[in-house]
Amino acid sequence: MPGFYGPLTERGMFEICVGALLTQNTAWANVEKALEALWRGGLMSPAKIASCPLPRLEKALRSSGYFRQKAGRLKEFCRRALAEHKEGFEAWFSSASPEGLRSELLSYRGVGPETADSMALYAGAKRTFVIDAYTRRIGERMGIARGLSYEGWKGLFEGGVGPDVKVYNEYHALLVRLGKDFCRKSKPLCASCPLDKVCGKLI
DNA sequence: GGCCAGGTCAAAG
């Protein structure tokens, strides 16, 4: 997700998790409006969302699409996180192991592999690679592999990355940027695109 | 008006 470059404060980490849930199959611009609505409504905290009436939460999330589904899942996410992690997101995420955090996040309704990895990487600074539609599409169009599962792609990309967490973060950001510019669903890869020169060396 | 956007889940083959 774009726009997550601030320090990992309690509040910031929570916002990253909210953004990760809201951006599922949705343009980021629509998510930003919803995040802004949450801030304006004084709802940007696990406790506030956990106790917020569903209709009000749905209204705040409207612009992010699938708003009924997302409101229910976000509220439940907050309720459970509060109940099971009274120490807060910062302590929770920083003390968790990468695998432990990932599998725990996966047990929440509405948190699939990509969302779990996004939260772990961007909010928890864990060394876990995020596989999204762009990453797969770029990988397929470059002929790196075809029809791999999420775990398959993840293993492939992680195998080509060094130990630095920051690289995971920047590498993914780079793939997204390249994807937006050259690897849209309806935009075929063309001879002039720089993908072969940029990705070819990294993978 | 149609297509697409940094997915997830449940049901069915």
Add this chain to the structure above:
DNA sequence: CTTTGACATGGC
């Protein structure tokens, strides 16, 4: 285990 449909708004 793979495929399919539902979920919904906003920009181009």
